[in-house]
Amino acid sequence: MKQSFAISGGTVGSQSQGAPHVYVKIVTDSGIAGWGEARPSHRWSGETLETVTSTIEGYLKPALIGAEVEDVRSIRSRMNKEIKADLSGGQPIAKAAIDMALYDAIGKARQCRLADLWFSGFRSSIRLSYLISTASPEEAESKAAFAASNGYRGLDVKLGLNPESDLEILEAVKGAAPNLFLRVDANQAYDLQRAIKLSRAMERIGVDVFEQPLKADDLHGHAELRRKTNVPVALDESIWTTGNLMQAIRAEACDTAVVKLTKMGGLTGAKRCGELAREAGLGLLGGGLTESRLALTASAHLFNYLQIEEPVDLNGPIFLEDDPIESGPSVEEGTVELPDQPGIGCRISEDKLKLYGR
Incomplete structure (x- = not known):
């Protein structure tokens, strides 16, 4: 980090310690790779670097292997069954990285931008x-x-x-x-x-x-x-x-x-x-x-x-x-x-x- 970042709850990143980012790579049967990112902060939410990585590795990854990549609704249902969707969505920061990677993979497979997937105009x-x-x-x-x-x-x-x-x-x-x-x-x-x-x-x-x-x-x-x-x-x-x-x-x-x-x-x-x-x-x-x-x-x-x-x-x-x-x-x-x-x-x-x- 170039400079430290604090909110009223405390520091969420500093020059000395950096800040945690978690990257998720989803690979389809055809070899297309989609990427997603999670940015946990224990000062801002209930999720940490450790909970995000253990949730993905221990629970979400085993539940999603073999799922149809374009069936985003079913994949979200699988994630919410594995990690219960409570009032905050149930580890939403961990789930966000996977969801993002899905859209990246789908767009690459179809050779279209996110705006095209949503049937809207692309703004540059x-x-x-x-x-x-x-x-x-x-x-x-x-x-x-x-x-x-x-x-x-x-x-x-x-x-x-x-x-x-x-x-x-x-x-x-x-x-x-x-x-x-x-x-x-x-x-x-x-x-x-x-x-x-x-x-x-x-x-x-x-x-x-x-x-x-x-x-x-x-x-x-x-x-x-x-x-x-x-x-x-x-x-x-x-x-x-x-x-x-x-x-x-x-x-x-x-x-x-x-x-x-x-x-x-x-x-x-x-x-x-x-x-x-x-x-x-x-x-x-x-x-x-x-x-x-x-x-x-x-x-x-x-x-x-x-x-x-x-x-x-x-x-x-x-x-x-x-x-x-x-x-x-x-x-x-x-x-x-x-x-x-x-x-x-x-x-x-x-x-x-x-x-x-x-």
């Missing part, structure tokens, strides 16, 4: 937001100024690292980049009263969306917050499945849903959640967690399909010094040019995997 690029994760207002201001002068259209500011400096950080960021879309992510850091007080100050500052201010299971608290602020509320950790999303819709707990491949069990689950949120009239934001360019590309294709117009938080290029992607997207600060290739469109260096692997 996507705009990124710039992630700011620091407890220092001065550093936050410097990073916001960098983003504004380097082509970024949005900022994703992590709060709760030092709650006493939250407002000072937001004021510094807004002053340095007043015209960028401002997404503020608390990662469940606050109680309701603190969130209400903060959101009223955010109205004055000009925050565009307040993401996951309260605990994931506090839908009623989020609904109460919405009644007391004009800042739109987005839910991330509260929504892992379509079932979670329907509960949030019924509770009127959010204005916007955050779509992430890894938390939603892969492309299949994330696509279903995004489509349901759209039908319910919610806004959509795209997110990630320092995934490499493989999951970044898969995510970007999906976000384009869902017509997410706000800059997306695919922050791997900001934090990762290197990854095992031999060819794929071209990342130029605030813009990603996507590969016009079958499947996800990335080629993996297995030599790099050996270099970084355990």
